[in-house]
Amino acid sequence: MSDHRAETRGASRPPLLDQVLVGDALSALGRIAPGSVDVAFADPPYNLQLSDALYRPNQTKVDGVSAEWDRFADFAAYDQFTRAWLAGVRRALKPNGTLWVIGSYHNIFRVGTAMQDEGFWILNDVVWVKTNPMPNFRGRRFTNAHETLIWAVADASRTDYTFNYKSLKAFNDDLQHRSDWLLPICTGQERLRGDDGVKAHPTQKPEALLNRILLASSKPGDVVLDPFFGTGTTGAVARRLGRHFVGIERDPAYAELAQRRIARIVPHEDLDQVGAEGKPKRIPFGLLVEAGRVAPGDELVGGRNGPRARVRVDGSIRSGDYEGSIHKVGAAVRNLSSCNGWTYWHVEADTGLVPLDVLRTELRRELRL
Amino acid sequence: MSDHRAETRGASRPPLLDQVLVGDALSALGRIAPGSVDVAFADPPYNLQLSDALYRPNQTKVDGVSAEWDRFADFAAYDQFTRAWLAGVRRALKPNGTLWVIGSYHNIFRVGTAMQDEGFWILNDVVWVKTNPMPNFRGRRFTNAHETLIWAVADASRTDYTFNYKSLKAFNDDLQHRSDWLLPICTGQERLRGDDGVKAHPTQKPEALLNRILLASSKPGDVVLDPFFGTGTTGAVARRLGRHFVGIERDPAYAELAQRRIARIVPHEDLDQVGAEGKPKRIPFGLLVEAGRVAPGDELVGGRNGPRARVRVDGSIRSGDYEGSIHKVGAAVRNLSSCNGWTYWHVEADTGLVPLDVLRTELRRELRL
C-alpha cells in the first residue's frame, strides 16, 4: 500500500483508520483526507415515505422504518442530501477508488442519477435477491424480494480499479460471477439486539453481503469508508478480511454499539485470495531462448496438426513467409488480428505437446518472478 | 370495459386499437385519446454509450447496439427525451392505469427519477434475471445478468390499479409472486430474422416477459400501449391474451414486420394458462463459506487418507502449490483433467468424513432453493 500517497489528490491528513467518526456524514466526510479511500460502501436513508402503520393479516404491527433520519420534505430535499454526501465521498476516494451504494426502488433511481451527474462511472448494478424477504401482506404488489446495489468508479477514465475477477470466479465454481446475488437477510444470531431482544437497528445488512463486496473490490490493507455506518457491518467485515475501515455515524448509540461489535471480531489469519500475489512480472519469449528452455532452430507447433514455426536466436520465429514475435506470427498464420502466442504455440515433448505457457510458468517459478 | 369513458380525463377521440402508428413517440402519443389506456409498456433506448468494438476471446466481433436511435449527446438530452415521452404516456393513461418501463444501469436510474418527477407512483421494481446472459469477455466486471423493470401507477392517489394477485399466486405454485423473475433471453425460433438469417431487431424482448407483465397488470379487453413498439412483442402477447394494443414505431420496416407478426398470432381460448418455471438454483462453494457452513482456514480432506486442502476467504482452496476452486484443485492433486469437488472434498466431523455435497444439500434446503 506504499502507493497510497502517490494516488492522493490533495494534501494528506493523518488517517482516521479503524474508527467511527460520530457526526453527520457531510461534515465528517470533510475530515477525511482527499484521495485516501480505496472503497466506499453506503447504505443511505431510503426515503421510504411510509404514511400509515402497516399490519400483518394477524393484526400484528409491522416494525417498519420510521426514524427521523429517513424523513425528507420531498424528492428535491432528498436529492440535495444525496448529491452532498456523494460529492464528499468522491472527494475522499482515490481516482481509481470505487463506491457501492445500496437502495430500494424508493431511492435507488435518484441515487443512481445523482451518481452519474456527480461524475461517477457505473461499472455494474447488482441485485441482492433475498431468499427470505418480507411478504407483501396486502397482496397489492409483487413481493419486494430484492434490493439494488450500484458499483461505480470515482473517475470514469480509470480502468485500474480493483476487481478480483479470478477470486470471484473461484468463489462461483469456475464460472464468472454474475450481477444477481442470492443471499438471506440478516436474522438470528447475526442480528444485533438490545437487552430487550428488540433489533438494535432497523436496516442491518448481512455480513455476507459486505463480505462479497469487499472480496470483489478491495485488497488486504485497503481503506474502506462507510458514511452511514449504523451498527458497523462494514467495519466488522473489513476487520475480519484485514481491511481498514473508516465509519461515520451520527447516532452515538449506534457508533458505540458498532465499536464494541467490531472489537470482538477476530480477523482471518489467511487472507489470500486467488491471484493475490499480484501480477507476475512479464517474461518475454526471448528470455526462454536465452535461458535454454527453447533453443534456436527448435520447431514450434500451433496445436494438434497445426502449422509449424522455427525459433530464431533473437526470440523471433518464422513460419512460412511470416516472421516476428510468437504473437504476431500466431495471428498471421491463423489470419486473426491478434493471438496469444504463449498458449497457441507448443513444443513437442515425450509426453506430447507442451504449450510455451507451461515453459514460461516453470521458468518464472525458478527465477521467482 | 364499460367504465372506460367514465375514467377518461379529457375528450374521447376514436380509439386507434390494434394498430401500429408509424412516427416518433412524442407526436404519435398526442394522437391517443387522453385517459384511454389501461397499461403501457415501454422499452426506450438505453443510451448505451458504446465506443470501441468488443471482441470475444475467440476474436469474433460482438454485434452490439450501434443504432442511430440509441445515440444521445449527453445525459441532459436523454433526460429531456425521457421526460417528454413519459408525460405523453401519462396523459394517455387512465388515472389508475399503470406503466412498465424496462432498462439497464445505463438508463434505468434516469428513467426512474423522471417517472417520480412526472408524478408516477412506483409500485415495484422488478428484476429480469437472465438464464443466459452474454458473458463479460474481458473479466473486468460482473456479468451483466439482469435488466430492471419499473412498474408504476399514473396517479399516486389511486389504489384501484389492476394487479391480479391471485392469478399470479397460482402461477407461482401458491406462493405470492416475487420481484425477481428468471427468464431466458429471446433466441431461437422466437427471434425474428431477415431472409439473411440476421436478427431483425437488436433488442427484441422475450414474449414470456410481456406475458407475465400483462397477466399481472391487465385484464382481457384492456388497452395496452407501447410507445417503442419495435417488432411488436407487446402487440403479439396482447393479442394472444385477448387484450387490445396500440403500438408506436418510428421505423416503417419494423412497424410492417410487427403487423405481419401479430396477424399470425392465434389468441388463446383459455386465458388463464401459464408457463412452467425454471430449474433449481446452483449453489457455489463460496456461498457455503459465506454462510459459515465452512470457515476460512478449515481443512478439507480428499477422501480417506487423501490429500488435504485449506479453505480461503474467497471460497478458493489451496493444497500444496495448487490454488483455485474446489474442482480445479481436486483435479490438480489427483492429476486429472477435471474433478467434482463437491463429492471429492470432505470436512471432518465427529461422525467421520462429510462430503461438501452434504453440506450443500443442507444449505439448499434451509434457503429453500
Add this chain to the structure above:
DNA sequence: CGATTATCTGAATCTAAAG
C-alpha cells in the same frame, strides 16, 4: 437417423503496460 461435436450469438458503457 440418432448421437455427438463444432459453431454461433446475445442491449456490452469490457485491457495494461511500455514507449
Add this chain to the structure above:
DNA sequence: CCTTTAGATTCAGATAATC
C-alpha cells in the same frame, strides 16, 4: 497526452455439422 505492443479473456442455448 498519444501510439504501439503484449497477451489475457466467455456462458448458455440454439443450430449446424459430423460421425
